[in-house]
Amino acid sequence: MPTPQQARAQASAITSGKAAPEAEAAPVSQLRTLFDRQRLSPGHRRIAQYLIEHLPEGAFLSVTEIADRVGVSQPSVTRFAAAVGFSGYPALREKLQSIALGTFSGAADENRGNELQAAVDAEIENLENLRRDFADPDQVIDIGRELAASTPLTVLGLRISASLAEYFAYAARRIHPDVRLVTRGGSVAYDALLQSHAAGGSWVLAFSMPRHAQETLSAVKVARDAGLRVALVTDLALGAVADAADVTFATGTGSRLVFDSYAAPGLMAAALLQAMTDADPERTHGRLEEYDHISEQHQFFLRD
Known part of the structure; x- marks a missing residue:
């Protein structure tokens, strides 16, 4: 030695x-x-x-x-x-x-390469795995149809998962008449979930990224107990939160850096949005046309 x-x-x-x-x-x-x-x-x-x-x-x-x-x-x-x-x-x-x-x-x-390049390589691998999962898109299409039909539709994302939930909810509001975003846990989340069910909602789309929040597990259980069904986007197909959900979409997260990156979960969110638009194309077209008119009228965006 x-x-x-x-x-x-x-x-x-x-x-x-x-x-x-x-x-x-x-x-x-x-x-x-x-x-x-x-x-x-x-x-x-x-x-x-x-x-x-x-x-x-x-x-x-x-x-x-x-x-x-x-x-x-x-x-x-x-x-x-x-x-x-x-x-x-x-x-x-x-x-x-x-x-x-x-x-x-x-x-x-x-x-x-360097560590930043290694992080990109890891995300490329996550996306390649997701591409293989999309070879059979039936589950994504089916859940997209269910989410589109749920009025209201609740989107849940607590702590670091809030950014993914906010992205999904922002886009979903363009094509869905009643999207309710929940980014605060505890009794605030419970109230929102119970109100959603009382208003006729049937589904919750939840995001749970590592480190998985205890509040997310509690909220998912409250939703299930209230009679709501839960579709979960997360990084693990197994675990307490996945076990509590009705449907789980497991996508890898980038963990090479100090904080995770979410290329694959972000793409999964976009795929579910696409499935929602395809589920009711007439409603989608009408709402997008109306939004384009309003955004043009009020100059929401810079002109190219």
Whole structure:
């Protein structure tokens, strides 16, 4: 077992391109696989991102040094090690050192691009998976028809999921006569859901992105208990919120950066909107024509 000084020297030689030809597996890919096993909090992702960007140096830092460089507490580093499946930081560091010393290749590192490019690559993969799911569009078409027929239609998105819900509700109001947006949890959400059902609504479209809010699960259960059916757009086909919904559309989220990105869930939302427009083309045409007239009359938008 080399001393830390010897290990650092060996790692330095590897990064300068002097490694043996047979040691050319990409360590960054190994780290991503290691860290992607569990859904990490934003703070833990900062640690993961630092280790990816500073391999092999980071593999030989102490828990105190990692905490100082990332700007987190020492317990956060220890919890991060546990979150990715290790008994503690020493066990994780041993794994990091084995990756840094055994598989690093300057050429592989060059080919992988930077972290922003890796984030784009991950989203491309999510979109490719969604494309395969759309090979059988029947469920999207069927739910789009149900959402179009539900009057009122409630759209639910709490905490970080609110942005997706707001996008969907904004567009849906152009083609649907009564869309009710719920972005506050607790009793406010409960009131809105109960009122929607009392007014004749039959469906709720809910968005639940990680980290999944307890309030979302509670609201979905209230909706179901009230007699509403729930279509859920989320990142996991399994889990408490998915189990509580009637229909689940699972799409991958980009998790390479500190905060998630939502290319695939955004496209899923757009696909459901398309299905709603196709479900009642006459109503869609009439409402869009009317909106174009009003927007032109009041100059909502800049002229091209």
